[in-house]
Amino acid sequence: MYKEPAGTKLALIKSAGELFAEYGLEGTSIRAIADKAGANSAAISYYFGSKENLYTETLRYVVNHDKPPRVREYLEGDERLESAEGIAEIIAEIVQRKFAAFYSQKQPRWHGRLIMRSLLDPSPSLIAIVEQFFLPDHIDMKKLLKRARPDLTEQRAQLMAFSMMGQIAFYEFARAPVLYLLDRKEYEEGFLEAAARHTALMMITALDLPVPASCAVATAYTPPKSAETNSIGK
Amino acid sequence: MYKEPAGTKLALIKSAGELFAEYGLEGTSIRAIADKAGANSAAISYYFGSKENLYTETLRYVVNHDKPPRVREYLEGDERLESAEGIAEIIAEIVQRKFAAFYSQKQPRWHGRLIMRSLLDPSPSLIAIVEQFFLPDHIDMKKLLKRARPDLTEQRAQLMAFSMMGQIAFYEFARAPVLYLLDRKEYEEGFLEAAARHTALMMITALDLPVPASCAVATAYTPPKSAETNSIGK
DNA sequence: GTCTATAAACCGATAGAC
DNA sequence: GTCTATCGGTTTATAGAC
Numbered sequence: 001m002y003k004e005p006a007g008t009k010l011a012l013i014k015s016a017g018e019l020f021a022e023y024g025l026e027g028t029s030i031r032a033i034a035d036k037a038g039a040n041s042a043a044i045s046y047y048f049g050s051k052e053n054l055y056t057e058t059l060r061y062v063v064n065h066d067k068p069p070r071v072r073e074y075l076e077g078d079e080r081l082e083s084a085e086g087i088a089e090i091i092a093e094i095v096q097r098k099f100a101a102f103y104s105q106k107q108p109r110w111h112g113r114l115i116m117r118s119l120l121d122p123s124p125s126l127i128a129i130v131e132q133f134f135l136p137d138h139i140d141m142k143k144l145l146k147r148a149r150p151d152l153t154e155q156r157a158q159l160m161a162f163s164m165m166g167q168i169a170f171y172e173f174a175r176a177p178v179l180y181l182l183d184r185k186e187y188e189e190g191f192l193e194a195a196a197r198h199t200a201l202m203m204i205t206a207l208d209l210p211v212p213a214s215c216a217v218a219t220a221y222t223p224p225k226s227a228e229t230n231s232i233g234k
Numbered sequence: 235m236y237k238e239p240a241g242t243k244l245a246l247i248k249s250a251g252e253l254f255a256e257y258g259l260e261g262t263s264i265r266a267i268a269d270k271a272g273a274n275s276a277a278i279s280y281y282f283g284s285k286e287n288l289y290t291e292t293l294r295y296v297v298n299h300d301k302p303p304r305v306r307e308y309l310e311g312d313e314r315l316e317s318a319e320g321i322a323e324i325i326a327e328i329v330q331r332k333f334a335a336f337y338s339q340k341q342p343r344w345h346g347r348l349i350m351r352s353l354l355d356p357s358p359s360l361i362a363i364v365e366q367f368f369l370p371d372h373i374d375m376k377k378l379l380k381r382a383r384p385d386l387t388e389q390r391a392q393l394m395a396f397s398m399m400g401q402i403a404f405y406e407f408a409r410a411p412v413l414y415l416l417d418r419k420e421y422e423e424g425f426l427e428a429a430a431r432h433t434a435l436m437m438i439t440a441l442d443l444p445v446p447a448s449c450a451v452a453t454a455y456t457p458p459k460s461a462e463t464n465s466i467g468k
Numbered sequence: 469g470t471c472t473a474t475a476a477a478c479c480g481a482t483a484g485a486c
Numbered sequence: 487g488t489c490t491a492t493c494g495g496t497t498t499a500t501a502g503a504c
Contacts, residue, residue, distance in 0.1 A: 007487095008487080008488085023260070024258055024260060024261070024355070025261075026257070026258060026260035026261040027258070027259070027260035029478080029479065029480085030479085030480060030481085031478090031479085031480090039488080040488060040489055040490090041480085041481090042481085042482075042483095042488075042489070042490085043487080043488070043489090044480090044481090045480085045481055045482065046487075046488080047487095049481095050480080050481080051480065051481090116354060117354065119407065119408045119410070119411055120350060120351065120354060120407055120408075121258070122410035122411070126410070126411070127414065130411045130414055130415075134411060134415070135414075135415065138415055155425075155428060156432065158415075158416075159428065159429055159432040160432075162401075162404060162405070162412065162429070163401050163404075163432065163433065163436055165404060165408070166400045166401040166402075166403065166404030166405075166408075167396075167397050167400040167401060168400075169400065169404065169407070169408070170396060170397075170399060170400025170403065170404075171396070171400075173353065173354055173403070173407055174353045174354075174399070174400075174403070176353070176356035176360070177353055177356070177360070177364045177368060178396065180361065180364055180369075181364075181368070181369060181372055181392075182392075191389075194389060194393065195393055195396070198390070198393040198394075198397070199397065201440070202397055202436060202440050205439055205440050205442075206435070206436050206439050206440070208439075241469095242469080242470085263496080263497065263498085264497085264498065264499085265496090265497085265498095273470085274470060274471060274472090275498085275499090276470075276471070276472085276499085276500075277469080277470070277471090278498090278499090279498085279499055279500065280469075280470080281469095283499095284498080284499080285498070285499095
């Protein structure tokens with residue numbers, strides 16, 4: 001199991017994680033980490049043996065503190081599984097909770113960013129994390145999608161799960177260009193909530209499920225009448 | 235305008251781009267670049283002045299050689315704009331061409347990967363690239379989406395454009411974990427074509443447009459009959 | 469334009485005092 | 487457990503020969 005670090009060791013992990021998330025493994029020096037943590041650079045060798053080990057440890061720290069929703073919880077004994085409306089609600093809830101896990105201001109921002117960087121720069125420690133955290137959830141997500149649409153092929157379920165992850169990850173991964181396009185310095189909470197509802201809606205309409213009330217705001221098109229009298233066809 | 239590099243300068247840009255894409259700016263030494271290019275490390279100072287300048291130059295090289303579809307071309311005088319079916323076809327074409335620009339084996343893989351890295355690691359040179367390449371296309375994409383659904387709010391159009399980009403970028407950005415989940419060493423061409431069709435279909439169904447024939451394969455659910463007699467509801 | 473040689477700074481890691 | 491001092495290696499960048 002995971003042993004919770006404390007004291008100087010914890011301070012080093014937090015400082016290192018923040019710097020690794022921002023500048024990457026090679027872009028961060030152990031002196032910078034030690035300074036930020038108010039510790040001595042020799043402490044890194046003492047506690048972790050090497051910078052690489054410390055990097056792995058920051059990843060372990062994040063995946064053990066970020067608790068995104070486990071799809072399995074919903075697959076086991078959620079009575080909403082019995083109806084299409086219920087499954088749509090479950091999917092919306094999963095998407096919104098995954099957004100929250102990534103972008104909640106209660107969570108330090110570097111958590112999500114470090115995950116993003118680890119996905120781009122695969123390391124041996126990533127494989128263990130993928131196996132432990134992403135793979136089980138991915139398999140369960142495919143099960144849930146097939147539950148919603150039993151006629152889904154394995155590949156289509158796979159692709160839908162990737163579409164979901166891609167849309168969620170995008171706002172962290174491409175944070176700087178997205179904020180530039182939004183002309184903002186930081187994400188506003190309302191924007192991220194809208195993005196979460198929108199993503200849930202993308203999944204639910206793609207599955208042709210009934211739209212639950214929790215996403216309904218995002219789907220509030222003006223009445224179809226206006227769609228008839230628009231610029232299309234004159 | 236962009237002046238096409240040649241000779242040693244070109245060799246350095248190509249070698250540097252490949253290494254930067256794989257290991258990042260800090261993870262790549264100018265010696266490794268020079269060796270790979272069959273040149274001398276002093277040549278980098280001679281041609282570019284510094285490693286950072288060379289990095290910027292590799293980005294400039296990529297955005298000037300990768301020619302993803304310009305949405306503007308479709309907004310100006312494509313007669314398919316006149317019908318909902320036509321707009322759906324245009325969207326499918328854009329998605330598939332953007333996939334091709336990223337993942338075509340005719341294009342060196344490091345092009346897309348370097349773009350991904352530059353999105354995660356914002357640098358001053360990125361801002362210029364975003365302004366020059368992403369922003370105009372993003373604005374045009376929103377126009378196209380509003381053309382399809384004039385009742386779309388600005389924010390909804392924004393979110394749909396982000397959903398599209400997120401789904402497309404995901405397969406490059408998270409290449410290693412995705413390949414792990416697929417249990418493959420490399421993407422098969424058929425998989426990427428399926429992913430492109432699937433992504434186009436996600437966009438088209440979200441907009442409630444008629445599904446064009448080019449995506450129809452991906453939507454081939456087995457008849458709804460089987461959906462009635464599935465595990466849901468017993 | 470391309471090379472060798474080297475300067476100057478920084479890196480990760482560690483030995484040893486306390 | 488925390489510190490100073492330092493080793494050995496690598497980094498970027500440049501000066502100067504050809």
